[in-house]
Amino acid sequence: MKSENEIIDDFTAREYEFGFVTDIEMDVLPPGLNEEVIHFLSAKKEEPQWLLDWRLKSYEAFKRQKMPKWQNFEAPDVDFQDISYYAAPKDKPKYESLDEVDPELLETFEKLGIPLNEQKALAGVAVDAVFDSVSIGTTYKDELRKLGIIFCSMSEAVKEHPELVKKYLGTVVPPNDNIYASLNSAVFSDGSFVYIPEGVRCPMELSTYFRINSQNTGQFERTLIVAEKGSYVSYLEGCTAPRRDENQLHAAVVELIAMEDAEIKYSTVQNWFPGDNEGKGGIYNFVTKRGICKGNNSKISWTQVETGSSITWKYPSVILKGDNSSGEFYSVAVTKNHQIADTGTKMNHIGKNTKSRIISKGISAGKSQNSYRGLVQIGNRAQNARNFTQCDSLLIGNKCGAHTFPYIESKNKSAMLEHEATTSKIGEDQIFYLNQRGIDPEQAVALIVNGYAKEVLNQLPMEFAVEARKLLSLTLEGSVG
Amino acid sequence: MLKIKNLHASVEGNEILKGIDLDIKPGEIHAIMGPNGSGKSSLASVLAGKEEYEVTEGSIEFEGKDLLDMDPEIRAREGIFLAFQYPVEIPGVSNIGFLKTAINDIREHRQLPPLTAKEFLQRTKERQKLVDFNSKLVNRSLNEGFSGGEKKRNEIFQLAMLEPKLAILDETDSGLDIDALRIVADGVNKIQSENNAFLIITHYQRLLEYIVPDIVHVLAGGKIVKSGTKELALELEEKGYDWLKEDALNKTV
Ligand SMILES: Nc1ncnc2c1ncn2[C@@H]1O[C@H](COP(=O)(O)OP(=O)(O)O)[C@@H](O)[C@H]1O
Ligand SMILES: [Mg+2]
Numbered sequence: 072m073k074s075e076n077e078i079i080d081d082f083t084a085r086e087y088e089f090g091f092v093t094d095i096e097m098d099v100l101p102p103g104l105n106e107e108v109i110h111f112l113s114a115k116k117e118e119p120q121w122l123l124d125w126r127l128k129s130y131e132a133f134k135r136q137k138m139p140k141w142q143n144f145e146a147p148d149v150d151f152q153d154i155s156y157y158a159a160p161k162d163k164p165k166y167e168s169l170d171e172v173d174p175e176l177l178e179t180f181e182k183l184g185i186p187l188n189e190q191k192a193l194a195g196v197a198v199d200a201v202f203d204s205v206s207i208g209t210t211y212k213d214e215l216r217k218l219g220i221i222f223c224s225m226s227e228a229v230k231e232h233p234e235l236v237k238k239y240l241g242t243v244v245p246p247n248d249n250i251y252a253s254l255n256s257a258v259f260s261d262g263s264f265v266y267i268p269e270g271v272r273c274p275m276e277l278s279t280y281f282r283i284n285s286q287n288t289g290q291f292e293r294t295l296i297v298a299e300k301g302s303y304v305s306y307l308e309g310c311t312a313p314r315r316d317e318n319q320l321h322a323a324v325v326e327l328i329a330m331e332d333a334e335i336k337y338s339t340v341q342n343w344f345p346g347d348n349e350g351k352g353g354i355y356n357f358v359t360k361r362g363i364c365k366g367n368n369s370k371i372s373w374t375q376v377e378t379g380s381s382i383t384w385k386y387p388s389v390i391l392k393g394d395n396s397s398g399e400f401y402s403v404a405v406t407k408n409h410q411i412a413d414t415g416t417k418m419n420h421i422g423k424n425t426k427s428r429i430i431s432k433g434i435s436a437g438k439s440q441n442s443y444r445g446l447v448q449i450g451n452r453a454q455n456a457r458n459f460t461q462c463d464s465l466l467i468g469n470k471c472g473a474h475t476f477p478y479i480e481s482k483n484k485s486a487m488l489e490h491e492a493t494t495s496k497i498g499e500d501q502i503f504y505l506n507q508r509g510i511d512p513e514q515a516v517a518l519i520v521n522g523y524a525k526e527v528l529n530q531l532p533m534e535f536a537v538e539a540r541k542l543l544s545l546t547l548e549g550s551v552g
Numbered sequence: 553m554l555k556i557k558n559l560h561a562s563v564e565g566n567e568i569l570k571g572i573d574l575d576i577k578p579g580e581i582h583a584i585m586g587p588n589g590s591g592k593s594s595l596a597s598v599l600a601g602k603e604e605y606e607v608t609e610g611s612i613e614f615e616g617k618d619l620l621d622m623d624p625e626i627r628a629r630e631g632i633f634l635a636f637q638y639p640v641e642i643p644g645v646s647n648i649g650f651l652k653t654a655i656n657d658i659r660e661h662r663q664l665p666p667l668t669a670k671e672f673l674q675r676t677k678e679r680q681k682l683v684d685f686n687s688k689l690v691n692r693s694l695n696e697g698f699s700g701g702e703k704k705r706n707e708i709f710q711l712a713m714l715e716p717k718l719a720i721l722d723e724t725d726s727g728l729d730i731d732a733l734r735i736v737a738d739g740v741n742k743i744q745s746e747n748n749a750f751l752i753i754t755h756y757q758r759l760l761e762y763i764v765p766d767i768v769h770v771l772a773g774g775k776i777v778k779s780g781t782k783e784l785a786l787e788l789e790e791k792g793y794d795w796l797k798e799d800a801l802n803k804t805v
Contacts, residue, residue: 521645
């Protein structure tokens, strides 16, 4: 192993020598962001020139961007020069056996009912031969390949399907969209790529779960899903197990493209480390997620269960371009201790007879702050557009905050917009009622919260929903007292 | 089964129960009547363990154990059931799912294995018929959008499902029409046995025509001012409560 100084020396030395286009053996870049860094990581990933150019252009955009000021929390100072932008995928497991893993983490795995081998994979323990993730992966891949479905890492897609990536990358979230999208476009590490050919209905839920131990996709994840005419896909991101990460800032970009009659369902369970009880050390999750219903009669549906991170800042959105297209957003965001969530959606109605539906359920406990922020835009061509928005807030205790910021911009008089909002507290009398039937207070809260979030949880694929339910209960353990 | 001795309890510093003595044995049905605000619901709340009530004096023994020492869910698991005067709505929580959790928590406490899905389904069907409860309501969210009468009947359905040792019915009859009242009373009579006991709080003697109590108590001003046979209920219906209040006052003076 080289010392840090040697690495830095190597790095700076080479800068003069080769200008970063050569193959370098370094595993980790020292912190810092500049053009050379982008040259370096693109070279490391053996990317084509067009992608390097695209990254560089994104970096130019990034430099011009300013931090947004409209959010309902004090944005933390992120020092972009203090982050390392390349780390080689780690093959080496962090631990030799589960005995070395934090028992608290294992206890949580246990409560969530995660199988032993998956626990190992998640905690970063060397996985034994029984759990052959490669073979699981290949079985699925074979079946998918027969249907012409592409499901692989973004790096692989750049190599194997450059024409598709080039055609769609950055078309929904342009590199200059916002500062974190620019940053992601400049330095994205890896992510998933999905392509569903015309008329194909993907027979299984595609899940990053299967790729968990194949590589560390890192903090700047990039995902692109294209559904061709008449196709269908359901995609699952994340998992319910608590995930720790040394990287504080996570700035992912997800782009969805649905052609005529196509449907994309995207479900997320986000459970990044929320920080300790004081809110220290948690992850900043600043994600840009957007889909476009490009063709007529297409549909995009986002479902999210957000329980982790110290700050969650994201608005999965849909551009409803095709006539009769529809967009949905179902969200449960839970905050406790000092967590902050500022999340919601944007529904941009462009085509005729477009429909959108927004169901947001915020749950705040402890000293947390939970905001719903939504924008419904009706363009002048969007004849007969409809939106239904319901945002509910549930408060546990009286030190937390719930806020809603619904915005509407309508340029078409035929639009029909409905908005409902409620704020409620978990009633002592509700808890007492359940206690009186033999159910303890923790379980009572879990039942009430799950009941409250039911409409959203019902949108999740079956197995995921079961896990998400348990996760909600676990997250709020100890919040009532 | 239940022994209440000199029970005093207060809410926010106001004494509501002012020395109650009550002894209920297995197989018995006790009725408590009394004017509004006399402390009937308060007594039920204290028995169930509602936090707001502070017991300042006296004791409650249930099956030989100190009831006041137990959290509300433990009291429930030990066999105390309260049919609430105003049952709450819990949106999104399925009636049946919640009952399954409750039954299995109670069974675990009594060191019994959980009911299998089949056994649970069987019990549900059987008890729902027993108390003539609408099967559509069984699968709905807990009391959400139920009418007043449906809520009351759901309490009786839950009572049938949970098989408590001591069931306290707090004005279950109010808000029920005569048919519903008869159905509820029928249900209670079917559930009633040598091994369980009922404490029926009611405003009217109407219910007591269908559920015949062994003893009737009159609660006024936080005290039991008179106890007697079922004929006492009729007397109350005729004369009202005022004569008892005076009686009680005379006694304390
Ligand atoms: N939470 C409370 N805070 C203050 N006073 C209460 C509370 N609950 C009940 N009370 C008072 O206690 C007395 C008895 O009430 P309650 O037990 O409901 O009577 P009943 O059921 O016989 O009509 C009433 O004067 C009522 O106002
Ligand atoms: Mg009352």
